[in-house]
Amino acid sequence: xxxxxxxxxxxxxxxxxxxxxxxxxxxxxxxxxxxxxxxxxxxxxxxxxxxxxxxxxxxxxxxxxxxxxxxxxxxxxxxxxxxxxxxxxxxxxxxxxxxxxxxxxxxxxxxxxxxxxxxxxxxxxxxxxxxxxxxxxxxxxxxxxxxxxxxxxxxxxxxxxxxxxxxxxxxxxxxxxxxxxxxxxxxxxxxxxxxxxxxxxxxxxxxxxxxxxxxxxxxxxxxxxxxxxxxxxxxxxxxxxxxxxxxxxxxxxxxxxxxxxxxxxxxxxxxxxxxxxxxxxxxxxxxxxxxxxxxxxxxxxxxxxxxxxxxxxxxxxxxxxxxxxxxxxxxxxxxxxxxxxxxxxxxxxxxxxxxxxxxxxxxxxxxxxxxxxxxxxxxxxxxxxxxxxxxxxxxxxxxxxxxxxxxxxxxxxxxxxxxxxxxxxxxxxxxxxxxxxxxxxxxxxxxxxxxxxxxxxxxxxxxxxxxxxxxxxxxxxxxxxxxxxxxxxxxxxxxxxxxxxxxxxxxxxxxxxxxxxxxxxxxxxxxxxxxxxxxxxxxxxxxxxxxxxxxxxxxxxxxxxxxxxxxxxxxxxxxxxxxxxxxxxxxxxxxxxxxxxxxxxxxxxxxxxxxxxxxxxxxxxxxxxxxxxxxxxxxxxxxxxxxxxxxxxxxxxxxxxxxxxxxxxxxxxxxxxxxxx
Amino acid sequence: xxxxxxxxxxxxxxxxxxxxxxxxxxxxxxxxxxxxxxxxxxxxxxxxxxxxxxxxxxxxxxxxxxxxxxxxxxxxxxxxxxxxxxxxxxxxxxxxxxxxxxx
Numbered sequence: 001x002x003x004x005x006x007x008x009x010x011x012x013x014x015x016x017x018x019x020x021x022x023x024x025x026x027x028x029x030x031x032x033x034x035x036x037x038x039x040x041x042x043x044x045x046x047x048x049x050x051x052x053x054x055x056x057x058x059x060x061x062x063x064x065x066x067x068x069x070x071x072x073x074x075x076x077x078x079x080x081x082x083x084x085x086x087x088x089x090x091x092x093x094x095x096x097x098x099x100x101x102x103x104x105x106x107x108x109x110x111x112x113x114x115x116x117x118x119x120x121x122x123x124x125x126x127x128x129x130x131x132x133x134x135x136x137x138x139x140x141x142x143x144x145x146x147x148x149x150x151x152x153x154x155x156x157x158x159x160x161x162x163x164x165x166x167x168x169x170x171x172x173x174x175x176x177x178x179x180x181x182x183x184x185x186x187x188x189x190x191x192x193x194x195x196x197x198x199x200x201x202x203x204x205x206x207x208x209x210x211x212x213x214x215x216x217x218x219x220x221x222x223x224x225x226x227x228x229x230x231x232x233x234x235x236x237x238x239x240x241x242x243x244x245x246x247x248x249x250x251x252x253x254x255x256x257x258x259x260x261x262x263x264x265x266x267x268x269x270x271x272x273x274x275x276x277x278x279x280x281x282x283x284x285x286x287x288x289x290x291x292x293x294x295x296x297x298x299x300x301x302x303x304x305x306x307x308x309x310x311x312x313x314x315x316x317x318x319x320x321x322x323x324x325x326x327x328x329x330x331x332x333x334x335x336x337x338x339x340x341x342x343x344x345x346x347x348x349x350x351x352x353x354x355x356x357x358x359x360x361x362x363x364x365x366x367x368x369x370x371x372x373x374x375x376x377x378x379x380x381x382x383x384x385x386x387x388x389x390x391x392x393x394x395x396x397x398x399x400x401x402x403x404x405x406x407x408x409x410x411x412x413x414x415x416x417x418x419x420x421x422x423x424x425x426x427x428x429x430x431x432x433x434x435x436x437x438x439x440x441x442x443x444x445x446x447x448x449x450x451x452x453x454x455x456x457x458x459x460x461x462x463x464x465x466x467x468x469x470x471x472x473x474x475x476x477x478x479x480x481x482x483x484x485x486x487x488x489x490x491x492x493x494x495x496x497x498x499x500x501x502x503x504x505x506x507x508x509x510x511x512x513x514x515x516x517x518x519x520x521x522x523x524x525x526x527x528x529x530x531x532x533x534x535x536x537x538x539x540x541x542x543x544x545x546x547x548x549x550x551x552x553x554x555x556x557x558x559x560x561x562x563x564x565x566x567x568x569x570x571x572x573x574x575x576x577x578x579x580x581x582x583x584x585x586x587x588x589x590x591x592x593x594x595x596x597x598x599x600x601x602x603x604x605x606x607x608x609x610x611x612x613x614x615x616x617x618x619x620x621x622x623x624x625x626x627x628x629x630x631x632x633x634x635x636x637x638x639x640x641x642x643x644x645x646x647x648x649x650x651x652x653x654x655x656x657x658x659x660x661x662x663x664x665x666x667x668x669x670x671x672x673x674x675x676x677x
Numbered sequence: 678x679x680x681x682x683x684x685x686x687x688x689x690x691x692x693x694x695x696x697x698x699x700x701x702x703x704x705x706x707x708x709x710x711x712x713x714x715x716x717x718x719x720x721x722x723x724x725x726x727x728x729x730x731x732x733x734x735x736x737x738x739x740x741x742x743x744x745x746x747x748x749x750x751x752x753x754x755x756x757x758x759x760x761x762x763x764x765x766x767x768x769x770x771x772x773x774x775x776x777x778x779x780x
Contacts, residue, residue, distance in 0.1 A: 651779030654708070654772055658700045 003050045004066040004086045007137050010046045010094060011147070014039045015130030021123040032119040033109050036126045040102045043133060047094035054091040055504075064088055064507055067139050067203050081200050085139035088504045089353065093136040093279055096357050100271045100364050101129045103479035107368050108263040110475035111375065115261075121161060125267070128154035132272050136279065140200045141190050141209070144280070148186075148244070151276060152179050155268050159260040171256035178253040182243020189236030193287075196221075196229055202283070210286040219291045227299055230290035234300040237284055238307075245277025246334045247341060248311040252575055254334050258326040262371030265326060270333050270363035275356050278340045282349045282356075289348075295431055301345045302432065308341030309427075309436040309443075314572070316446035320453070320557065321568035325370050325383050328454050332407065333363060335443060339423055342436055347426025350502040354494045355419035357501075361490060362406035362416055365483035369400035372472040372480065373458055377465050383457035387548045390459040392469040397459050399480040404455050406487040408448040408536065411529050415491035420444065422494060425525055441532060448536020453544045461548030496522055684725035691718035705760045705770040709753060716749040 017039035021032045057064045069083030105125060112118050131154060134147030153176075160172030194200055196218055197209040206213060218230040227235070241247070246254040257269050268274070281288065281304065288300040297305075312335045319331035336359050344352030376393050377386050390397040406416035424444075427437035463469065471477070493500040496516035503510030516522065543556040558565040567573070695714030702708050720742045727738020764770055 649779060651776030652773065653775065654700055654702075661696060661700060 002066070003046070003053045004068050004084075006046065007050065007068065007084045007086055010043045010050070010098075010137060011130045011132075011134035013042050013046075013130070014126045014133065018123050018126035018130060021119060021126060024119055026117065026119050029118045032122045033105075036122040036129075037102065037105045037109075039126060040098060040105055040129055043129070044095075044098035044102055047091075047098045047133075050086055051091040051095050054086060054088055058088065058504060058507065061509070065203060067201075067205075069139060069201050069204055078198070080142060081140055081204075082143045083139040083201055083204075084137040084143075085203060086137070088507065089279075089282060089349065090137055092353070092357065092504070094133065096360050097129070097132050097136060097272050100360055100483070101132075101267060103482055104263050104267045104271075104364060104368065105129075107266075107371070107476050107479040108261075110473050111263055111371055112261060117161070121158075121261070124154050124157045124161070125263075128158065128268060128273070132276065135276050139202050139208075141193060141202065142200045144283075145183075145186065145190055148240070148276065148280075149183070151273050152176060152183070152244070155179075155257070155273055158264040158268060159257045161260055161264065165259065167256075168259040171253070171259040175253035175257050178250050179243040182240045182250050184239075185236045186240025186243075189233050189240070192229075192236065193233050196233070210284065215286060215290045218287075225299075228291060230287050231298055231300040234284060234288040234290075234298075235303060237287070238281060238300065238304055241277030241280045241341075242307065243277070244280075245274050245337045245341065246311075247277075247307050247338065248314060251311065251315065251334045252578065255327050255330040255571070258324070258330050262326065262367060262374060265330070266364045266367035266371070269330065270367050271360035274333060274337055275340075275360060278337065278344065278352060278356050281341070281344050282353050285344070285349050297345075297430075297432060303345075305342050305345030305430070305436055308338045308343070308345055309439040311335065311338030312342060312443040313338075313439045313446070316443045316450065318568055318571050319450045320446060321555070321565055323384055323569075324381050325373065325386075325454065325458060326367070326381060328383070328450060329363070329366055329370055332366075332447065332450070335447065336363065336407070339420065339440065339443070342440060343419075343423040343426065346430050346436065347423065350505045351422045351426050353505060354501050355423060358406070358415040358419040358487070358490050358494075361483050362403045362414075362487040365399060365403035365480060365487055366407065368476070368480055368483065369396055369403060372396040372476055373400070375472050375476070376469045378467050378469075380465050383454055384549070385465045386458045386463070386469075387461040387465070388459070388463040389469055392463070393471045395471060395477045396480065399477070399484040400459070401455070402484040402487050404451045408451055408533055409444060409529060410533050411526060413488055413491070415487055415489070415494070417529060418491040418494040421525055421529055424529070425521070428525070441528070444529075444532045445536045448533050449540045452537045452540025456541065456544040456546070457548075460546050464548060464550065681725060681729045684729075685722065688718045688721040688725065691715075691721065703771050703773055705763065705772055706757075708772065709756045709760065712756070713749060713753060716745060716752075720745050720749075 014036070017035045021035050024032055054064055065085065065087040067083055067085045069081055071079045072082045073080050105122075108121065108125065112121050115121065128151060131147045131150035135144055135151060138144040138147060156172045156176040159175050160169050162168045163172075190200075193209055197214040199207055199209050199214070201208045202210045204211070208214065215230060218233065219228050221229045223229055223232040243250045254269055254274070258265055260268075288304065289298055292298050292301070315331045315334035315338060319328050319335065322328045322331060336355070340352045340355050340359065342352075343355050372393065373386065373389060373396060374381055376389065376396065380386060402414070406414035409417040409420040411417045411421075424437065424440055427440050428434075430436060492498070494502070496519070497514050498510060498512045500510045547556075549556070554562075555565065558569075570576075692715050695711045695716075695718055698711030698714065699708050700711075702711060723742050723745065724738055727733060727741070730738070760770060763775070767774065
């Protein structure tokens with residue numbers, strides 16, 4: 001029984017655990033936490049086993065893609081197939097999701113300790129973990145979509161975890177609906193893909209939808225705008241990914257999703273769920289890149305690149321002017337997701353995925369650190385009301401600093417540098433245009449800037465909050481430490497000297513070649529990264545450094561450029577734009593359909609009901625007056641006739657005699673008359 | 678001689694009067710009188726047909742009439758006895774009130 005056959009256990013165990021936790025009563029916290037953490041640990045062990053298996057296959061230069069497909073149901077001539085796949089991409093994601101998930105589960109035990117809905121939290125978390133792992137291993141686009149939707153559902157449930165808060169409920173609704181918009185296009189893509197290739201499976205020994213035969217078929221046909229079918233389907237699928245991963249038009253739900261508890265923000269909206277969109281594009285990359293010429297690119301990838309780059313800069317700009325510690329990180333996530341998408345578009349699966357993996361660790365670290373800060377600052381989330389926490393919360397500060405430096409892409413020691421550098425390198429060499437490269441560099445400068453601003457406000461200067469800040473308990477700081485370790489160590493697998501990650505995903509060998517560090521192209525990139533980071537951190541420190549302005553005072557940047565600041569801190573009015581256009585239209589349309597429903601259809605129904613009423617009244621009249629009345633009259637007549645007949649029995653002899661006499665005369669008359677000849 | 682029809686008409690007239698009396702009078706005795714009249718009318722008929730019949734010299738008609746008178750007398754006696762009995766019970770001879778058989 002190879003690990004590939006048992007792969008379904010990896011998502012199934014947390015989902016089953018979630019089901020069991022759902023049946024537990026709220027006060028039973030220890031069993032709930034134990035079930036969740038236990039099930040995810042088992043999934044982690046299985047994922048590590050799967051990873052080791054794939055690694056062994058890779059080292060021995062064997063085929064590394066194993067699938068297990070089965071038919072779920074037969075619908076006429078077509079069959080609905082599901083299945084799972086174990087290849088390097090899936091293996092790495094499995095390990096990342098289960099490891100980061102497990103660390104966040106452990107962290108949540110401490111963070112949610114004072115919450116009365118502890119059990120419900122772990123139920124949803126477990127369900128999420130299972131569904132996310134399902135997305136990762138899925139070989140059938142339908143199974144992927146099903147798990148994708150469950151992930152969206154759990155995101156909704158967890159964002160709106162404190163559902164009594166109207167803002168949380170609204171944010172959950174917004175998240176679900178916005179991702180749904182993307183999912184509609186995703187579903188169209190799925191249907192079209194199935195119609196074109198006749199199969200739901202990605203890889204099926206040559207018959208899958210991502211394999212050569214299907215791809216050549218789709219390349220041969222052209223849709224509108226010069227897109228081939230492959231490109232068009234790829235773009236539809238990208239819409240789904242854009243919704244889930246917060247790319248530019250559909251990013252609006254991610255910052256609002258910070259209404260959920262911080263572990264949720266860390267797990268779902270930093271490390272895993274939002275990465276699902278990037279993972280999806282990586283998974284269907286053969287479709288997006290079908291027909292690519294060496295040194296060229298496809299229309300679908302161009303779109304992905306541009307959307308990614310614009311998102312990266314747009315979100316970084318907004319992050320500069322935010323004051324809520326989690327919102328800054330949320331916009332940072334949107335920005336980094338833009339980097340990942342741009343990496344996929346510019347450089348391919350390995351480039352985008354490497355940034356996804358490193359980002360998962362350091363963003364989860366930053367969010368958990370933010371949670372620790374919020375916890376220590378007594379539920380304060382405004383950075384302007386913090387300060388000086390580096391002495392009050394040293395462990396949190398140390399790990400947060402690691403995360404921040406990784407995010408900024410500080411060279412050499414931090415994994416973020418290596419992954420971001422790879423993206424910048426591909427952007428530099430992009431055949432179509434240099435613009436994404438400049439956009440991404442600008443974004444990197446902004447990233448360094450706003451992170452420095454955030455860290456200075458929160459950790460440096462003097463304490464502006466109320467009460468005393470205290471360090472968080474071990475159960476919360478330990479995951480921080482582990483994540484910090486990975487935020488540094490993961491850099492080692494993606495350096496040009498030993499491009500292990502790229503080789504693993506691309507299924508070729510990786511040699512250690514220290515001379516790669518001496519190449520001029522790489523050295524130039526290293527230099528530019530140094531410059532970026534220095535400029536960003538430098539300006540940030542210069543403006544915000546150890547100063548601790550009071551919360552009411554305008555920001556330093558606000559004083560310098562007030563109009564720009566207002567625009568940025570109002571999130572460039574995207575939500576307001578949507579509210580004025582789509583949402584206003586939707587409300588108008590809802591009113592129109594309500595009118596039609598109540599007046600037109602309702603009128604028809606009322607009319608029919610009135611006709612029925614008429615008929616019923618007529619029936620009633622007919623029944624009462626004619627039938628009943630007639631019957632009653634008849635009975636009355638009978639009774640009367642009885643009375644009449646009774647009068648013949650009057651007991652008066654003379655009357656009897658009279659009748660006799662009359663009768664006899666009549667008889668005689670008749671007899672005489674009839675006897676006449 | 679007077680025609681037979683005259684006797685018959687007188688007898689019919691008597692019979693009709695007797696019938697009318699028997700059917701319409703309230704007093705029980707008057708009803709009996711009516712009955713007697715009817716019987717006498719029948720007697721008259723008998724005698725008329727005897728006299729104007731084939732054998733007037735025989736006593737057939739006369740015997741018949743005498744029988745009839747005797748029977749009438751007996752029947753009148755019985756009738757009167759009934760009336761007296763009813764009178765003793767109902768204290769009236771009004772036939773209108775004798776409707777115990779009603780219903």
